[in-house]
Amino acid sequence: MKMQIKTKPWKNLAMIALVAVLALLTGCSSTQLGQLVEAGMLATGQDPESAAQARQAASSLSGALVPVDEETERSLGSGVAVQAYSTIGKRHPNEALQRYVNLVGRTVAANSDRPDLPYTFAVLENSTPNAFAGPGGYIFITTGSLGVMKSEAELAGVLAHEVAHVSRKHILRTYRRASMVGALQQSAAAMDANITQYTSLVDAASDTLFDKGLDQRFEYEADLVGTEIAAVTGYDPRGLLVFLSKLNKISSAGGGWFKTHPPMTQRINRLNQFLTRELGGEKGIQQGERFQRTISAHLR
Amino acid sequence: MILWTTRWQHAVALFCCVLLVSSTAVAAADVMYVRVAKTQVRAGKTSSSAVVAEVPQGTRLTLKTKTGVRYAVQLDDGRQGYVSRLHLTDKAPASGGLLSAVGGIKDDRSPTERRTAVSGRGLSEAAKKMASNESLSKDAVSSVEKMEALAASISDEQVNRFRREGGLVR
Numbered sequence: 001m002k003m004q005i006k007t008k009p010w011k012n013l014a015m016i017a018l019v020a021v022l023a024l025l026t027g028c029s030s031t032q033l034g035q036l037v038e039a040g041m042l043a044t045g046q047d048p049e050s051a052a053q054a055r056q057a058a059s060s061l062s063g064a065l066v067p068v069d070e071e072t073e074r075s076l077g078s079g080v081a082v083q084a085y086s087t088i089g090k091r092h093p094n095e096a097l098q099r100y101v102n103l104v105g106r107t108v109a110a111n112s113d114r115p116d117l118p119y120t121f122a123v124l125e126n127s128t129p130n131a132f133a134g135p136g137g138y139i140f141i142t143t144g145s146l147g148v149m150k151s152e153a154e155l156a157g158v159l160a161h162e163v164a165h166v167s168r169k170h171i172l173r174t175y176r177r178a179s180m181v182g183a184l185q186q187s188a189a190a191m192d193a194n195i196t197q198y199t200s201l202v203d204a205a206s207d208t209l210f211d212k213g214l215d216q217r218f219e220y221e222a223d224l225v226g227t228e229i230a231a232v233t234g235y236d237p238r239g240l241l242v243f244l245s246k247l248n249k250i251s252s253a254g255g256g257w258f259k260t261h262p263p264m265t266q267r268i269n270r271l272n273q274f275l276t277r278e279l280g281g282e283k284g285i286q287q288g289e290r291f292q293r294t295i296s297a298h299l300r
Numbered sequence: 301m302i303l304w305t306t307r308w309q310h311a312v313a314l315f316c317c318v319l320l321v322s323s324t325a326v327a328a329a330d331v332m333y334v335r336v337a338k339t340q341v342r343a344g345k346t347s348s349s350a351v352v353a354e355v356p357q358g359t360r361l362t363l364k365t366k367t368g369v370r371y372a373v374q375l376d377d378g379r380q381g382y383v384s385r386l387h388l389t390d391k392a393p394a395s396g397g398l399l400s401a402v403g404g405i406k407d408d409r410s411p412t413e414r415r416t417a418v419s420g421r422g423l424s425e426a427a428k429k430m431a432s433n434e435s436l437s438k439d440a441v442s443s444v445e446k447m448e449a450l451a452a453s454i455s456d457e458q459v460n461r462f463r464r465e466g467g468l469v470r
Contacts, residue, residue, distance in 0.1 A: 075424035078444055082423075082431050085440035091447065098450055103462040106454065113386045115336045118421050120451035122443075138447075152466065191426045195433060198426040225386075228369050232384040234347055234468035278369045281346040287466050 071188040077136030079202035089126035097298035108160040114167035133162035152287030157239030161226030170218040216262040236284035335389040341381035352381035358393035
């Protein structure tokens with residue numbers, strides 16, 4: 001006869017927490033960790049129901065803690081990029097313009113808190129002002145956004161905002177909130193073999209980035225971190241603020257940033273407070289001349 | 301059996317306490333390291349302040365104060381100044397131990413993240429299959445390939461030249 005021992009809930013929680021920490025150290029998948037917890041509890045005489053509950057809890061907790069590997073992140077990002085070109089707009093054909101945007105983007109990304117990722121930037125042909133970042137550093141900006149800007153500092157501010165989404169892993173954290181942790185724990189090779197699951201992950205990310213928008217807290221964080229990145233790079237830290245203020249005045253600019261981002265006035269107020277409090281002494285470079293020369297030669 | 305289980309659970313609780321205490325100790329450490337390729341230690345809190353020193357990735361800096369967007373630091377040779385917090389990490393450079401080095405900084409990624417240490421450019425096989433299954437346009441796929449190729453063709457030196465020509469500080 002199997003002995004069953006009732007234990008207090010906090011003790012189970014302590015064990016689950018311990019196992020989740022071990023997940024970080026050993027690299028086990030969340031599923032494996034859950035199975036390990038269940039087996040351990042059954043071996044020590046716990047009842048099967050408690051063991052099953054603990055397995056689920058351990059899987060969720062370790063999944064939330066174990067990071068996604070970079071190759072998987074970039075694989076998802078390349079899928080989102082394909083979707084972007086399919087649904088948002090074609091790649092602008094001017095290579096000099098694409099190169100210029102990449103140079104500005106790489107300059108700010110080198111000063112981010114995730115500088116070693118192979119970031120790649122692209123201009124999409126779409127007249128609605130918008131920009132978004134896929135997992136792994138695939139960053140897009142529309143011709144509509146470039147048309148509103150007057151300086152490189154504005155472009156740098158917007159690209160730095162998108163770099164901050166990538167460096168803070170906002171889309172991956174969105175997956176976790178949506179309980180898609182198990183699918184994310186797979187390697188890129190495993191995703192290659194399970195296209196149905198891969199497609200559902202890419203569709204979920206694309207739906208968030210193109211239509212629903214990220215959590216408002218992530219947008220506010222990207223505003224502040226992006227502005228800080230632009231300032232450290234040497235650009236006028238007010239670039240993003242100037243761009244957002246212009247959008248706020250364009251009544252016809254429905255969709256795009258208005259559709260997928262929090263209320264503009266709130267963002268402008270928060271950014272103003274941050275600039276005054278933390279970056280009041282920063283002047284920085286506008287680079288209106290280089291921007292105007294490039295844009296007028298290749299876009300307008 | 302009951303006695304063994306109780307001891308085991310106590311051991312689990314004790315281990316969690318040790319982890320909590322040790323993580324608190326790490327967080328309280330007053331040493332940080334340069335995360336980016338190189339950064340400038342400045343005499344003041346703005347990017348226009350005079351440069352005290354230019355230090356490479358992995359350089360150890362002692363924290364004096366940790367407030368605002370630029371932390372006050374001291375170099376091992378005694379010089380003091382301010383560094384962007386974005387350029388600092390609490391992870392020590394690799395020292396040839398169990399953990400492998402990536403770019404001069406101890407690799408703080410989990411084994412899962414390290415599963416693929418080299419993250420190359422290029423459209424993934426999964427993305428290609430998805431595009432095929434979903435009948436997405438060939439133009440969309442080739443656009444991602446062009447995007448990747450352009451990014452790969454731009455060297456760090458070209459980025460640095462662009463930065464210098466633009467009069468950007470760093």
